[in-house]
Amino acid sequence: MDFNDTPEEAAFRAEVKTWLDQNAKPFEGGGDESSSLDEAARLKLAKKWQKIKAEAGYAAITWPEEYGGMGGTPIQSVVYNQEEAKFDVPRGFFAIGLGMCIPTMMAFAAKEQLERYVAPALQGEEIWCQLFSEPSAGSDVAGLKTRCVQDGDDWVINGQKVWTSGAQYSDYGILVARSDPKARKHKGLTFFFLDMKSPGVEVRPIKQISGASNFNEVYFTDVRIPDAQRLGEIGDGWKVALTTLMHERLAIGGGSGGVDIREIMELANSIDLEDGPAIDNAAVREKIADWYVRSKGLTYTRYRTLTALSKGQTPGPESSIGKVVGAPKLQELSSFGMEMEDMGGILMDRADAPLDAAMQESFLWAPGIRIAGGTDEILRNIISERVLGLPGDIRVDKDGPFDELPTGS
Amino acid sequence: MNFDFSDDQKFLKDQANKFLTEQCPTTVPRGVLEGDAAFDEKLWNGIKEQGWLGVTIPEEFGGLGLGYLELCVIAEELGRALAPVPFSSTVYLAAEAIMIAGTDEQKQKYLSKIASGEAIGTFALAEGAKVPSPRSLEAKYEGGKLTGTKIPVPDGDVADFAVVAAVTNSAGEPSSVALSIVDLKGKGVKREAVKTIDPTRSHATITFDGAEAEQLGEVDAGWTITRQVFDRAAVLFAFEQVGGADHCLEIAKEYATGRFAFGRQIGSFQAIKHKLADMYIKNQLARSNAYYGAWALSTDAPELAIAAAGARISATEAYDYASKEMIQTHGGIGFTWEMDCHLFLRRSKLLSLCLGGARGWKDRLISALERRNAA
Numbered sequence: 001m002d003f004n005d006t007p008e009e010a011a012f013r014a015e016v017k018t019w020l021d022q023n024a025k026p027f028e029g030g031g032d033e034s035s036s037l038d039e040a041a042r043l044k045l046a047k048k049w050q051k052i053k054a055e056a057g058y059a060a061i062t063w064p065e066e067y068g069g070m071g072g073t074p075i076q077s078v079v080y081n082q083e084e085a086k087f088d089v090p091r092g093f094f095a096i097g098l099g100m101c102i103p104t105m106m107a108f109a110a111k112e113q114l115e116r117y118v119a120p121a122l123q124g125e126e127i128w129c130q131l132f133s134e135p136s137a138g139s140d141v142a143g144l145k146t147r148c149v150q151d152g153d154d155w156v157i158n159g160q161k162v163w164t165s166g167a168q169y170s171d172y173g174i175l176v177a178r179s180d181p182k183a184r185k186h187k188g189l190t191f192f193f194l195d196m197k198s199p200g201v202e203v204r205p206i207k208q209i210s211g212a213s214n215f216n217e218v219y220f221t222d223v224r225i226p227d228a229q230r231l232g233e234i235g236d237g238w239k240v241a242l243t244t245l246m247h248e249r250l251a252i253g254g255g256s257g258g259v260d261i262r263e264i265m266e267l268a269n270s271i272d273l274e275d276g277p278a279i280d281n282a283a284v285r286e287k288i289a290d291w292y293v294r295s296k297g298l299t300y301t302r303y304r305t306l307t308a309l310s311k312g313q314t315p316g317p318e319s320s321i322g323k324v325v326g327a328p329k330l331q332e333l334s335s336f337g338m339e340m341e342d343m344g345g346i347l348m349d350r351a352d353a354p355l356d357a358a359m360q361e362s363f364l365w366a367p368g369i370r371i372a373g374g375t376d377e378i379l380r381n382i383i384s385e386r387v388l389g390l391p392g393d394i395r396v397d398k399d400g401p402f403d404e405l406p407t408g409s
Numbered sequence: 410m411n412f413d414f415s416d417d418q419k420f421l422k423d424q425a426n427k428f429l430t431e432q433c434p435t436t437v438p439r440g441v442l443e444g445d446a447a448f449d450e451k452l453w454n455g456i457k458e459q460g461w462l463g464v465t466i467p468e469e470f471g472g473l474g475l476g477y478l479e480l481c482v483i484a485e486e487l488g489r490a491l492a493p494v495p496f497s498s499t500v501y502l503a504a505e506a507i508m509i510a511g512t513d514e515q516k517q518k519y520l521s522k523i524a525s526g527e528a529i530g531t532f533a534l535a536e537g538a539k540v541p542s543p544r545s546l547e548a549k550y551e552g553g554k555l556t557g558t559k560i561p562v563p564d565g566d567v568a569d570f571a572v573v574a575a576v577t578n579s580a581g582e583p584s585s586v587a588l589s590i591v592d593l594k595g596k597g598v599k600r601e602a603v604k605t606i607d608p609t610r611s612h613a614t615i616t617f618d619g620a621e622a623e624q625l626g627e628v629d630a631g632w633t634i635t636r637q638v639f640d641r642a643a644v645l646f647a648f649e650q651v652g653g654a655d656h657c658l659e660i661a662k663e664y665a666t667g668r669f670a671f672g673r674q675i676g677s678f679q680a681i682k683h684k685l686a687d688m689y690i691k692n693q694l695a696r697s698n699a700y701y702g703a704w705a706l707s708t709d710a711p712e713l714a715i716a717a718a719g720a721r722i723s724a725t726e727a728y729d730y731a732s733k734e735m736i737q738t739h740g741g742i743g744f745t746w747e748m749d750c751h752l753f754l755r756r757s758k759l760l761s762l763c764l765g766g767a768r769g770w771k772d773r774l775i776s777a778l779e780r781r782n783a784a
Contacts, residue, residue: 001411001412001413001414001415001478001700001703001704001707001708002411002412002704003410003411003412004410004411005410006411009410075410265778265782279775279779282772285771285772285775286768286771286772288775289718289722289770289771289772289774289775290722290726290771292719292774292778293694293698293719293722293723293726293774294694294723296697296698296701296719297693297694297695297697297698297719297723298694298697299697300412300697300698300700300701301693301694301697303410303412303697303700304412304413304697304700306410306412307410307411307412307413308413310410310411318693318696318697321689321690321693321694324686324690325690325694377679377683379686380679380682380683380686380687381679381682381683381686383686383689383690384676384682384683384685384686384689385682387686387689388658388662388682388685388686388689389662389666390662390665390666390674390676390677390681390682390685391666391673391674391676391677392677393677393679394673394677
């Protein structure tokens, strides 16, 4: 048992390090340089960096070489990400496209389409988004109602999508829509990719409870998509969507962001309660200890996953617990941090609240993390059914025409 | 990254699992629960033959001289099987104390007997319903003699010798505590089995009245050694707890799949599914924390204090949840004497308190983190 690289991993890490040293700037304390810029400026930087990465082969380490990847292993991808995290480079804009959309394209699109779309996505020239969730189809995404109707060589789309990250700067999107409302729920869906600049596509930012906007609503009014941009057979859209969702789970399995043990320890060390420093208070110590073993439990679970990857094995199902543990922890921990700040805990301005209001910001962010990419409840269903093998729920929506299912409206 | 047991260690675990599945079905701990024996002698003899008692004892003292990772995988299987034998008190506590603080002569004398199975050892710290500390201990060690009462002492009724923590003065300082080894069959020792929450593991009250006691370690280092022993034992007990918790989940899962109510398997209700998913989540967190403890123990890492506390807190939470929610999943039948659920509930509580409860370990974890951050 050790935490060391294999000789192959060490060699790859050295190679990555050298390349990063030559091409990027290490963090010099504080946040990343681009965090003070506006979105357009960050996007520009991100595109530039993505191109540099792609040309060196690091943008898609596990992809086959024919698609511009490195043909590398998952553990090499992990090693690269660990090293890149030490450098001040822009991140995030391409994760959905390269992590979910393009892999779905690879599984279902025609060869000429891949030749057209894969390289620009990898080079950061074109950005992709995913259009699945709807106001009435969240956890139950197969309940979506956005209609697609065939008209000559085109399909005509009408409806609304929601929680679409990055739609405002995306060039293309993947979309699942209902082609046959008379068919059974999971049988009446068809899958497409489309140009986000098509006439009739309208993107509106969603204002979250924090006031910030990280997601969008996307409205479709008579949007035309050529049939050639259909992925999979007519009525087989659910099968295609499952391919995408499988990739989503791989992508979201990591940390939840926001405050954790380091921040709560720092706060407890700097704040006085009735009887002295908060860190000396028994209730505070007990709570931090509980969060510590959860936080570290996730870290060490990740080590187990990495070990399996390092040995070329498929990681065990324990890798599925990350978000369902991390998100509620973030919510509890940030809430308790504010409680330690006592009457001052409501202060939201970075100048007034300790740790630049990190507790308050996480408090308003955590509710979303418990929902995004699978709610706590859906994740427990997945663990109990797919890991433990418990029977599925009794379903009342699997048979009969979709448009006759009760909707409550 | 190689954060896993080796193939050889996994093989040993499989062997241990096979042996215990055969030799220690739940009828064995139940036999001890319902009978008069302090432990299951047949199983104990089998364990001796397997050589598990000497796994970490160096070869020069008659052991196998393997590492702690080997002991961890055995511990997990013993915990899973609810093995009713004096293994933990002998191996995790007595042997560890002597390996940490014993002279060569003491090692020769005691470790070889532990490894061969000739002697059962234990560690006597608690003095009733209070937190044992340099301030609260009353048992006295003076001029090679021991006076006072220890209760509960694990396997104290059957052990051949005990490592005993006692004070040398009333200053209440850590340096006031000394460890000594006492022959429990000698003069000035009276002992009697006591009733506990988990009768599958026997405990005793032991009264020392000027009993001959052989000093173990420096006379003022007793408390430091005790904490070292407990940190190491915390990792090993965490594996027992993880083994027990996983067993609870398996039994609960099987019941939830086979039991029908309201015309369907109860395991198809989300109220039950989510409960079992939570068991799985807690068990995996506990396993991962225990692995880190195993790494720290096997490499004698400076992180051991943090790793041991983390492993213990996480494993205690997991076993506590799994053992009680397993009963809840069973409903009324789970509350009956005939079902095995209570064997796990009892063992879970015993293991959660045997090295001191989670409250104290959480406090020590934060202290250890503060020390590390200050360094």
